[in-house]
Amino acid sequence: MKIGIIGVGTVGGGVLELLDKERKNIEKRVGEKIEISWICDLKESVNREQNYRFTKNYEDILKDESVETIIELIGGNTTAFHIAKETLKSGKNLITANKYLLATKGKEIFKLAKDNSVKIFFEGAVAGGTPAVSSIYEGTFSGGIKKIRGILNGTSNYILSKMEEGYTYEKALSVAQSNGYAELDPTFDVKGIDTAHKISLLSYLVWDELIDFENIKIEGIDKITKEEVEAAKVLGKRYKLIGEAVKSKDGIKIYVKPSLVGEEDQLYGVKDVYNGIESYGEHLGETFFYGKGAGALPTANAIIADLYKIKNSNAWN
Incomplete structure (x- = not known):
């Protein structure tokens, strides 16, 4: 599974940390290898230590046909809304912890996912690390x-x-x-x-x-x-x-x-x-x-769980 992460702040950093520490167990549960094809952030410093393929322009990830799933972690409902729409229109799955986006723009987003036969999951958007x-x-x-x-x-x-x-x-x-x-x-x-x-x-x-x-x-x-x-x-x-x-x-x-x-x-x-x-x-x-309803690693854990659902569960939309 090739993924792109857009937004490498507190939670995005937690996702990278968990994938680094628990990769073997995560890939065993998901059922295939997970490749981080891109990470995107406005700060280049987020890539100093791990040296992933990095961009400041999220369009680079959206245009990469090999990327199957995008994890959106920038927040808000303007740029994030554009990212969500373009992700789903391009046939890519979407994982987000952005409750603001989904609560205000969800009708269009969920319809796009359904129309394009892709999946959207958002475990981390509601109760952080609690799998409610x-x-x-x-x-x-x-x-x-x-x-x-x-x-x-x-x-x-x-x-x-x-x-x-x-x-x-x-x-x-x-x-x-x-x-x-x-x-x-x-x-x-x-x-x-x-x-x-x-x-x-x-x-x-x-x-x-x-x-x-x-x-x-x-x-x-x-x-x-x-x-x-x-x-x-x-x-x-x-x-x-x-x-x-x-x-x-x-x-x-x-x-x-x-x-x-x-x-x-x-x-x-x-x-x-x-x-x-x-x-x-x-x-x-x-x-x-x-x-716990928040925190880098609890919420990152919820996002990793969504990777499992992308592979093994029916769509929520």
């Missing part, structure tokens, strides 16, 4: 799923955990940034937008319908005060930023908002940068997934 996406899609599809809910943003969860320790929102955010858990511009995380991207994709996988993003009701954690968190503790409850999707006879409804949860709720114990996802099925009952 594959498990929900492949393991619960016959369970009559009616609802999915979860803590899907480690940054917000970390901030809320720190506020329980007595920090103000501003101080908790500052600590999250200093520890590398929050971006300098944390808007997508604290405003609930990132969570909305992810619950939207989970909803699509379960019910095969991508809800227009503007129809999702979103509320973040940036208005929660230290006093509100303390009052919740007195009641034995915690604030958690929860994304929820529900299917009823009236259709699919998705919302994101801070919610008070008690000890009887499995999401109560999901702390710091961890994610927790619940699904409720008419025939299956309740399932629960827990793990």
